[in-house]
Amino acid sequence: MILHSLARYYTRLSAEQDNAGNPKVPAYGFSEEKIGYVVVLNSDGLVVDVVPHLTDDKKPQPRLMAVPRPEKRTSGVKSNFLWDKTAYALGVESNKDKAAAKTEPFVPSEKTFSAFKTLHEEKLKDSEDAGLQALYRFLLHWQPEKFAEPPFTSEMLDANIVFRLDGRWNCIHQSEAAQALWAQMLQSDDVEQGLCLISGEPAPIARLHPAIKGVWGGQSSGGSIISFNKESFTSFGKEQGANSPVSEHAAFAYTTALNYLLRSDKHRLNIGDASTVFWAEAADNAQAEAAEDFFATIMTDIPCRANLHTISEAAEDFFATIMTPPDDAQENQKIFDIIEQIAKGRPLAEAAPDLADDTRFYILGLAPNAARISVRFWLDTTFGQLAAHLAQHWQDLQLEPRPWKNPPLIWRLLIQTASLGKSENISPVLAGEMTRAVIGGTPYPMSLLSQLIVRIRADGDANGLRIAMIKAVLQRKFRKGLINEGVDMSLNVESHNQAYLLGRLFAVLERIQNQALGDLNAGIADRYYGSASAVPFSVFPRLLAGAKHHLSRLRKDKAGMAVNLDKDLGSIITLLPETFPRHLSLDEQGRFAIGYYHQKQHYFAKKSPETSEE
Template structure:
């Protein structure tokens, strides 16, 4: 199923539950309501509809008749608009104020000329008596300038607004019926009776597709997922949406659902690197679909909420153990169809970074494989670390805006489809390790996953493996022991050998390790004067590692391949973590060694 078809199908179910606006309406930010008497006279100061519970007042989100796209032209909205159109006033100079307000009045004079509805007649009378200077003369609040406003009758404004009245809905439906599109201007449709590529139905096609808002990095006013705005896109004389006809109703449906998913605070939205990711589940069992969405949210974003973690943690643990989801949650296997869509800005448009559609059981199985590939011991402090917690480790200064472009989308697609992980993931991790010297569980896990899932390494260990004879792994372990000997002998240092030599040692060990071999001897000698047992233990570690490295002048290779550089990082992490007491999690010290091990 295509992206547009899946979104259109989701609209049908969400409309039944009242989660999306009906055809021809859109959800907009409304700040004030002008209250009118039956004679059209305003009843006092406009009512402030904003929510003041937070630090900053938030406009109310209301379903209003959908407006058309505004570029350089003048296009008033029906029964609502910003103050420049509806009242002819603005906080700025407003070179087009007079024309915009006149267009708003003309639209409503024509639309409401024959109405018998009390509320709509009140608005018509109001527009006849209103002049922009009334705003200052009646001392209306300046904070409503340039904000969206609606209208209501004094007797019912607490219950509904003018656009909610049955007569207003009927009038709006008749206005869009001829064009069959959610705009007051019928020019947004192609009346050629094309076959909709989404639904297969014959009818008017949308000339312009809906604006999508909420994609990170895109224009705040929104951008188009589908657009044809260059002559090069013209085919056989068709213009705009006629090149790939999508029915007006289908275009409205996918736009309404996508905007709903991308709303701030939506549980269907996650930010994965530069890709704004939306996901949703289809299924006859609403409870199973909700659980699938909750589990997926934890998979990708992680969770700090204890209640949610308790709900989905058993699912993740069983996936990590390699159990099919059908064994412990049959309702989530074949009964739930799952969709994941990644969007990113592309100039004035929106591009699709990835699109994954499958049974949730298949997606869960692929994610379980990823959990096993990325597992290291000890693991991250938060066992439910999501993809963002890993991706941030590839970014300069661990800032989300510095995550390498395209990396998040490519990685997400590979995880959900079971494909190979992107090789640039390991390259990015290794570059950050060389830059800041941090080798933690998240970075070690990403390196391990690429070694297994991309480079085909079968013997990559989860925890410290003394028998692993890979040269990169051995050298990483050896480097960790050298670093420990230095810090134990000299105490706290401004820069350790890791800070000075890690990058060179992991890439060109032949140049660095001969120097490190010589440098470790004074450290061991100094350590032995106070802690002979600990010195002997470190010496044994060095000897055991060196036994697995071929002796001779070429013991340390001149260079390491990318795979061996990854194994170097993994070996360093495992050996460094092995210095911590497994039972308490505390770092083992030379003093503790003296209590359990006699000097030799």
């Protein structure tokens, strides 16, 4: 399913163009690679100039260019066709000896240059194309020592280079003659024929699949999802790609589409340690104009959100907006308004009529594993199901009153689990597990609950975002039938849950102390919250004894306040057993935190005239 979906996505991309009018993905047999320099040759094969092919950034980087697909060089020496790095194309590479590199920045690389020269002399000698003949003549008389002369510079070392004939705009590999020759080279007679698992049709089977590049933490040369290089991985005596027969064209299609997604800022994000890509697939592209109007309205002035042309792109942008930090709070509020409507039971067709429920949506998480790439998670769903899962996440988080001005995105929630509130301290494993729970509708990880409890005990900050996540963890467990009792959005004075009552009781005791003594450097929350939420038996008797003294003092100055707080204290104690529990489980500590938060918010919400007078 993964490869099949990616191959279909390549078909869609191949029919589209980027903002510059170029195809979004290269044609079969070609690959987009980072090319740093263009060597200009005259018809005799002499070097006329070297033109940088770099970005305009402060630190220029090689730009992408469609070139004949590279050879897989996991071992041995193999030359690319009509382009390569300087070690192959010019026979020079950077000097690895740092001390000697100051006077001799490059050293010859005879073996690799010989491979490049032998390949091209064999393939180009009979060509009548002027550009191919120029390259042929260049290789006949080129000596690596000439690299020390202008127009070559040491900055070129180890960069990928291509060639161009002086007087032409396109490079040699882009000419019709070069592409026809490359097409002949792709048609090898010794390629095994078989039934392609992706297309279901007989075709030449790819022995090695093109490299997949851009996975965070992976090798710069790329990796493979499908590869066989040991007998223990094979079956029935088959070798390498024959064990999982995929045609050369299908292998090119799925790897090209995946490389495109991994390079894209719009289609890629990091979830924990997994590079995650996502794309959509719509059956009816005729509704593109309606989808464009819809997203133009709700994403005005947000970068990378304009010029939408398909329902699929609308769905992809919708997901990207949910998963990434907001560029504009007002515009992101519009997105969450739609999610909230869905959470309240309104169908997607009514909340966002231009987004089809049946639009397919795919999410793929990849992580490196040596030269291979492992699939961390794979989600194949409809946009309607994805929206429902996001809406359920939003509903699970709900608290009254809402503890946020702008709807909290995943990155904002995860920052609450990190020490010092720094994003680099977020656990990558936790980030991945939580995001999978959000997009897949599965239970939240218990590590999220434990991490939140640890953070509250460490810094004493039981803020609304943390309590909302604790509530979401428990509420989803209840909906999945894993626990017997749900969690309310606001204070529930009817609840008999022991842990919830203890949290409320602790908030009342804190309120009594605060009203009697004012703000303290270290109140009972600072000193006893951790032990009260974990081992109530050892703390609460002492706190209740102290509360009697605080109430007697409070009656002298604020008699009405003392009466109300004493009532709150008594109403909670009557619902508790005679002895306090010796310890609370992780779930119970979560309910303790929720009860504590609910009771505190209840006091802040009391602003009636009677309360003010008291």
